[in-house]
Amino acid sequence: MTTHSEQFWIDQLQLDPHTEGGFYKQVYSSDHSTTTWDKRERPYYTSIYFLLNLSSPSHFHRLKSDEIWYYHTGESLTVHMIHPNGKYEAVKLGLAADKGEVLQYVVPKGTIFGSSVESDEPDAFSLVSCMVSPGFDYHDFELFTQSELLKEYPNHQEIIEKLAYKTLPEK
Template identity: 80%
Template sequence: MSTQSEHYWINHLALEPHSEGGFFKQVYRSDESSTTWDNRTRPYYTSIYFLLNQASPSHFHRLKSDEIWYYHTGEALTVHMIHPDGKYEAVKLGLAIDQGEVLQYAVPKDTIFGSSVESAEPDAFSLVSCMVSPGFEYHDFELFTQAELIKDYPTHETIIRKLAFETLPE
């Protein structure tokens, strides 16, 4: 657990609210690019700092690129995934390697995923970095409502109600 508060990290890293939840700042964007499967020119990679807390989780979304998550500090962070075949999986990012936590994890493209901080501490947060390759572009970012996901994945209703928006933010 970090000895610094979430406000320390938000202020010192100049993080801003993210539309999927939490706070972020893009810190790297490759100067080089390539043409992707959909004939778009995209940077090789992009990377952000991403801070989540219990009040502001990462809501269920999907990307068209792989995303690698790197744990930095704070409480463990659970990455919740619904794979394209409908299988649910949860992976914990954190320092307790002996308890199954990992320091980094790659979420495969086309996987619906969100992340949550689960702790008895009311001020719990997690600071991570996320690297997307090919680089992140908002036109490849898809948020979901609870109704959309429950219709397609009714067996995962509990986690969907926790991590999907009732209505999408403006």
């Protein structure tokens, strides 16, 4: 689907490993700011490049802000969500609109979500951008373990075991 390799994009965009999985780089942050619900000053928005592959998905996490995902290149990407009411939903980002894929999608604040590349190709990856408003801050970022999620959502065991860490990575 793409003529460039994963390593090309990592090098070209100067991406670094992300705690939740994959590789990223913040590329935009609003010059204007707002005061959030917890009385903190934050940019109106931030935006990152985000590259995921078969061995490094985006692990289950939750934000206190909406996050818009924009597809760029590579394989399609599945955004897996567990909504606050416990309902599971999967949305595919990609170019195949005739197969239900979308070019962009908003993950609502308070939703537990992660993303994965699903392909038979061993070098498969997906390059997207993510925009958060108000701007991203690790203060509003929760990363989950399998045991934490399985206690509350045992009916989603298969996807939780695929996209949640057994133990959280060191920061």
